[in-house]
Amino acid sequence: MTMSDASHDKPAMDPALLAKLTGGLGDRGRVSKICSAFGEVYSEFFPDVIKSETGLDVTVNYLGCEIGYKNHLIDDLSANVTLVDATLRNWSQNVTLACGNGFVITLMEHLLGATADTIEEPADRLLSIIELDLAVMVFDKIAKVLRSAVNAQGGFEPSLSAPHAHDTRPRAAEDKPDEFAAAINMSITLAGIVSEFSLIVPQTALLKTKVTPPKPKRQAGGASPEWTEQLGDQVRRSHVTLEARIRLQDLTLRTISKLMVGDVIPFRDSGEVRVEVSANSKELYICEFGRSGENYMVRVKDTMNSDDELIRHLMN
Numbered sequence: 629m630t631m632s633d634a635s636h637d638k639p640a641m642d643p644a645l646l647a648k649l650t651g652g653l654g655d656r657g658r659v660s661k662i663c664s665a666f667g668e669v670y671s672e673f674f675p676d677v678i679k680s681e682t683g684l685d686v687t688v689n690y691l692g693c694e695i696g697y698k699n700h701l702i703d704d705l706s707a708n709v710t711l712v713d714a715t716l717r718n719w720s721q722n723v724t725l726a727c728g729n730g731f732v733i734t735l736m737e738h739l740l741g742a743t744a745d746t747i748e749e750p751a752d753r754l755l756s757i758i759e760l761d762l763a764v765m766v767f768d769k770i771a772k773v774l775r776s777a778v779n780a781q782g783g784f785e786p787s788l789s790a791p792h793a794h795d796t797r798p799r800a801a802e803d804k805p806d807e808f809a810a811a812i813n814m815s816i817t818l819a820g821i822v823s824e825f826s827l828i829v830p831q832t833a834l835l836k837t838k839v840t841p842p843k844p845k846r847q848a849g850g851a852s853p854e855w856t857e858q859l860g861d862q863v864r865r866s867h868v869t870l871e872a873r874i875r876l877q878d879l880t881l882r883t884i885s886k887l888m889v890g891d892v893i894p895f896r897d898s899g900e901v902r903v904e905v906s907a908n909s910k911e912l913y914i915c916e917f918g919r920s921g922e923n924y925m926v927r928v929k930d931t932m933n934s935d936d937e938l939i940r941h942l943m944n
Contacts, residue, residue, distance in 0.1 A: 656695060659831060663693035663812045665839035666827065669777045670814050673842055677769050684738055684818060691813040691824070698722070698809035699800045701828050705811075708752040709824075710760070711797060712767045713789040719780035720833035722807070725770055725788075728823035729755055731816050732763045744819035754793050763791045770825060778833075779840045810834055872926055873904045874917060 667690025678686045694701055702711070705726050714723040733750040736759050755763060771786035800806065812827040875896040887893075895901050901917035903926045915926035 659695055659810050659834060660693055662834050662837060662839065663810050664690065665841075666774075666777060666812045667691075667814060669839060669841045670773060673776075674770070674773055674816075677773060681765075681769065682735070682739065684735070687817040689815045689817075691815055693813065694811040695831075696808070697806040698724070698828060698830060699806050701809055701811040702726075702797070705794060705826065706824070707794050709794050709826075710755055710763050710791045711794060712791050714767075714771055714774075715787045716771075716775060716778070716780055717784035717787075718782050719778050719837070720830055722830050723774070723833070724828040725767055725825070726794075726828065727763065727766055727770070727825040728816075729753065729759075730821060731818060731823035731825065732759050732766060734818050734821045734823070735766070736762050738819070747819055747821065749821060755791075760791050764788075767791060770827075773842075774827065776842045777839050778837050807832065868907045870905055870907050870912070872915070873906070874901060 671688045671690055674688045675686050678684060694704070702724055705711075706728065708729050709726045710729055710732065712725050714725055715721045716723065729752070730750045732755055733753075734747060737747050738744075739762070767788055771788055775786050808831045809828055810831060812829065813824060814826070815822055815824050817823075877894045877896050879893065895917075903915040903917045904911055905913040905915050905926060905928075911932045913928045913932060914930040915928050917924070917926055919925065
């Protein structure tokens with residue numbers, strides 16, 4: 629066997645051992661201690677941030693951490709979460725933040741005027757377009773707390789991707805090496821509704837970090853103008869698909885079964901034709917049917933619900 633053949637037969641170094649030697653994997657106790665420090669920061673400081681921005685009281689609790697390959701940790705998250713990828717210059721280029729959809733949905737209902745006694749446990753579902761806009765602001769605050777906790781050199785602001793659903797996240801390329809990370813998991817409770825959020829951070833960043841808790845400054849008051857204005861503007865600019873339903877004359881089953889192309893079915897009403905307009909299966913208006921030039925149209929005659937009830941329903 630030649631020296632060249634021997635070099636080819638040499639086994640590759642174990643990835644975990646290589647990561648330990650290069651600062652990409654620490655012992656479980658050390659990693660857990662750092663994650664716990666992050667949990668303490670969020671438990672103490674994040675409720676102040678939400679209070680100052682929205683006027684709402686939330687409770688945050690550290691749930692523990694999971695250790696493993698970063699992509700595996702993301703795969704193991706609940707499907708009912710929304711994700712963003714984050715970079716913080718001079719600290720890490722590969723952080724992923726996850727927030728339970730239930731928190732964003734509940735927060736949206738509160739900001740639209742619902743009271744705690746009228747809010748029920750949200751269903752497991754994707755966020756609506758407007759809820760995704762609210763999620764952008766939520767992730768921004770999560771990232772700001774992260775920035776203050778790690779105190780990276782230069783004071784750079786975090787950069788975040790657009791929020792995306794867990795099941796729409798592109799699969800990682802199989803030929804791209806994964807890295808060891810830790811998922812820092814926390815619960816967040818708003819008006820009795822419990823959800824979760826997580827930070828999935830490469831250990832290369834964690835192991836060089838000394839967490840510096842900011843001093844909590846509890847603030848009372850209502851929602852900040854920034855959140856209120858952005859949310860209100862997005863609500864006003866949102867597009868909603870409307871549906872109009874007109875009652876037709878009753879026909880026998882025999883007649884219906886024999887209808888052919890070109891046959892005509894009369895409206896039930898004579899004179900003004902009543903039209904019920906709905907969106908998202910929610911009745912909105914009573915209208916009358918008519919025509920304007922060459923275009924058919926409906927004219928609003930009455931509303932079915934209050935403005936607040938309509939808006940809260942259409943946000944879902």
